[in-house]
Amino acid sequence: MADPAVDSERFRQKFDSFSEIGATDAGGVNRPALSDENKQARDRVVEWFEDAGLDVTIDEMGNIFGRRDGEEDDLAPVLFGSHVDSQYNGGRFDGVTGVLGALEVVEALNEADVTTRRPLEIVCWSNEEGVRFQPDMLGSGVFCDVFDLDYAYAREDKDGNTFGEELERISYKGDAPCEPRDIHTYFEMHVEQGPFLEQEGLPVAAVEGVFGFSWMNVTFEGQANHAGPTPMNMRHDAMVATSDVIQAVRRITATEGTDLVGTVGSVDVWPNAINVIPETVEFTVDFRSYDDDAVDAAVGRIQQEIEWAAEREGLDYEFEQIMRVDADPFHEACIDTVVAAAEELDHNYTRLVSGAGHDANYLNKICPSSMIFVPSVDGISHRESEFTEWEDIVVGTEILLEAVQKRAAE
Template sequence: MSDPELAIDAERFRRSFETYFAIGATENDGLHRLALSDADATVRDQFVADLEALDLAVTIDEMGNVFGRREGSDPDADPVLIGSHLDSQPYGGRYDGQLGVLVALETLRAMDDSGIETTRPVEIVNWTNEEGSRFENPMLGSGVFTGNVDLEAAYDLRDEEGNRFVDELERIGYRGETPCEPRPLHAFVELHVEQGPILETHGNAVGIVEGIFGIAWLEATIEGHADHAGPTPMHARTDALAAAASAIDEIEALPSHLSADAVATVGRLNVEPNSVNVIPSRVEFTIDVRSYDDAIVDTAVERAIAEVETASERIGADATVEELWRIPHTDFSPTVCETAAAAAEAVGVRAERMVSGAGHDAKYLNDVTDAAMLFVPSADGITHNEAEFTPWDDCVAGARAFAETTLRLAA
């Protein structure tokens, strides 16, 4: 077993974090760096420059995933892959995603500082379009890499302005030539902010993530009839928004009838004609349901669809519900989880076992290799928000546990 002497340079780590945060920083200390935007191009350039400064072999695949390889003493051994993503939510937090990339970068720098030669190669990665906020298919780069998403389907995704993913990838200069496809890996480890309150509540600096919730995304459409808000009697209305409001109220209450961990969210609502004195004729809204139990997710989907249909039928409106995306729950590698737990103990970091309610690139990587995650606390559980915050001491503690985990996996 390795000697836990891999020293994280906390000040260098902080400087890197501030440098990356400045690219796309908002006035409220958040981050607005959407996938394949100009800000994303700039931060990618910074990342490549930092990899080249470490003399890593840099490759960019056809999805724009950026890899840097540090050779080991056995170049034929399957590598340990570490990293996360640099894209952000619209006006989101400065820790989500990029902290994991920068912890991985600091791990490689610390290895160089200590003159450590691992047996296995170690590779770092920035995955493309993890958030799925601009191009609506989350964990897209890792999804194509692992064979879960078709490359051409990914290329054809469009943002709200109609821009195609592949055109924007080419525009920023990050459509690489390396095939985006599975290859032999020894393990994948990703650090991320928890995006929940558990670690802070329990007073622990690190979470050893043993799995990820199953998730389903739906889009409901209710078709009513537009009429004047004044002359049309209440009994004669087919108000699509009124039906949507009734369905949303029932969907929000669903989890309390299903399980302790189930959650349901309506996150986006589009109303037509969206005029103050016109009865709404059409409403589209999204539904996000999650649980660690896939059967609960199945039930939640069925119940949500039924609520939309019932609310629509009640007023004589038409309704359709389309499933946009679904992933089953994930059980991470016990071997990698045990390695991470032992590493945290070795460097004196308080850790606990937990599962994630959010999706991450590690979910897809778990399909092609042994994978797991480390979490660091989120203050007040706030995330996908400019107020997102993780105390710097916890960032450093997470980096220390992560670096030791990487070292042990690559030994």
């Protein structure tokens, strides 16, 4: 019996075919959660899972599971996968690499006629990105009892469509309960979404943990007026206050922690006209660090900056911290499994911390978890030019295959 081996050509054909779903002219994909394009991607996942002999289950949140029996099928399974929803006009590699890489692991085991001691399950999580329905990682969050099912169903997009309604519309509101259950191990392969691996010339990383973060929503309420006749000293300009806060975010990240990052990523202006003073601005603030104290200090400082900006412009304001996730160290034995797999396969590697959130954050709350990173060219992600060299994806999948077999043998 031959050892299981990744078939690069078979894997590449599936990846290229999948990239055609929701493809954009600039080489990316547009498959936001529960869109028609996301449904097409889900349909393809289910089809390929079934073709690989997996028993497919869809739960109440639309999470898709494909189960492969083990020699001792009553043991807790090794779970691995990622997501196939995308940012608006996002990249081809984000999430999909982990789902299709997991499928290639199963294909390799099938081809070698290898049955693991523990059962295996591939998973495709719902709404990891959080771009259409906030918060992100919603499917894994409900599965791990972080969010209530009714709360998740009630999330609305900007057009007023709820997550529950859209899940039914695309026929992916399954019958299986979405709740914690006995999982032996969770692995997730993902593109790094940062520059470190490429800068170091390394093909893979064992991920030690994930940054903690705070998401905030801020609204300034001023007074609309004509842009011409209104004297500067009589203005209550919500955009000016917003600009002050944006600059403060940059200052805070330079002083509150060495790895602290901050972003104002979404801004909505009303009435948004060239000749009208902005009356209302709603915007978001995102702070992240592996140091929870640094995140909390940054949140405290930006609240003060928001208050001061409102006072200077004579504005009312609202502030809400819509999400706060602590830094999350992964399970040491799972990290060591990834390291051992890389060493046995003679692949160069490093250990690093992720600045982006992933479904593995929540799985880590209910079972031992870790991640495998492969490089992002130029550190680019969440845009159409996102790219990872195919050879690096294959290396990551080889390590995933080895790591899954090690944990499934326990």
